[in-house]
Amino acid sequence: MPPTVRRIPRPTAQRLSLYLREIQPLIAQGQPTLSSRELGEKLGLSSAQVRKDLAWVVQSRQASEAGRAGVGYNCVKMNESIRRVIGANRRWSTVLVGVGNIGRALLAYGGFAQDGFLISAIFDANPRMEGKRIGTLKVQPTSALRKAIRTHRVAIGILAVPRSAAQSVATQLCDAGIRGILNFAPMRISVTEGVSVTNIDVSVALEQLSMDVSIRDQMRLISEGAA
Amino acid sequence: MPPTVRRIPRPTAQRLSLYLREIQPLIAQGQPTLSSRELGEKLGLSSAQVRKDLAWVVQSRQASEAGRAGVGYNCVKMNESIRRVIGANRRWSTVLVGVGNIGRALLAYGGFAQDGFLISAIFDANPRMEGKRIGTLKVQPTSALRKAIRTHRVAIGILAVPRSAAQSVATQLCDAGIRGILNFAPMRISVTEGVSVTNIDVSVALEQLSMDVSIRDQMRLISEGAA
């Protein structure tokens, strides 16, 4: 047995998604290859970093589709390899719970299909929404979650309900056998062991941003003081 | 001069926002103190990690408001100290560009005010929206950005326009003197040197989540195979 196959590092995994975002438009406009330096420049990363990351893609599968010295990486092949490694090559069936503004924004944005994510059914905890049609889908009560998740083999639930309903719906999703939850509610949710959660919290993002701005301000003051 | 004051580490900064989210409800329900172990358990972190992070808060300001051995950290004071360190103690004036579904969701969510973020003015690139009132604010054309940013001393722009308009609006924000942009458009935007950007990209989040789910699946298969 080889010296224990290490798992793909978190930071690498995160960057791979970003690489996909950069590569895809290039493919669309027909660019055949891309060097680690070019890709790195677009994202503010060193070329060595990019090469190390892409080396993971090649190694983690036994695939041999590597870059070519003197040329760079084949865009199409690299796109496909990355998608396989991060599990974005298959289609993911999802359910959306909550058809308020966020939910409707997600439904209106057609871009997920291209990334392999399909919203199979939509739900709302509010009975007044029941039966309403949005696009091609009819809003169902959350009591129908279990059945929908089983029949569509849904792995991912998108939680776009108000904070007050979030934990209750999260529990229903877990009970119905969901495997991962994308949580838009501005709170941490508790889930069954084995269920993955990714949070999108605007306040956290704003705080991160304001901190960056603060730090830049301080540095500016210092350098101006020194000048 | 002390041996060069190191800047607060990125991962620490990110976790500090999460600590705030946990501490605030505890304050509301009157809990006086919190131990590093308790806080860590809520977030799946080691107590040592929490203590190291909080040590930064105490050190990075010369403040002496530390935890107390045998007791834990004073919730109220820790909340305030963290907010000061990450720049969330002051009020941030923001502008929102794009009053589609995402923009309206942000306006409808009242929780930012509590975190010190105020949406001072709203804009839309679509002239048909001009003059429309949403809540207490009137939609302005993006040509009015510069003036609004100057008069309200706005540091942060929230970019919630469709992909096709994102770069153009980002450029307008930069020209108008914005300091940071929270970008909801599913693309990387180019900005003037010195402007910070934080992206909220649902596809990236979904990919991250699906990758976690995939990895769990693989581990499950392996352990079942071994059993």
Next chain:
DNA sequence: GAATGTGAAAATATTCACAGCG
């Protein structure tokens, strides 16, 4: 006893730098 604060050790992640290919 229960907890903090913190050096020292371990683990991770990034950058360097260069051999070798196209």
Next chain:
DNA sequence: CGCTGTGAATATTTTCACATTC
């Protein structure tokens, strides 16, 4: 030459473990 792939060197982050305080 330009660029990949990768060990070795750094740098950063996390964990350990324990003296110290309440």
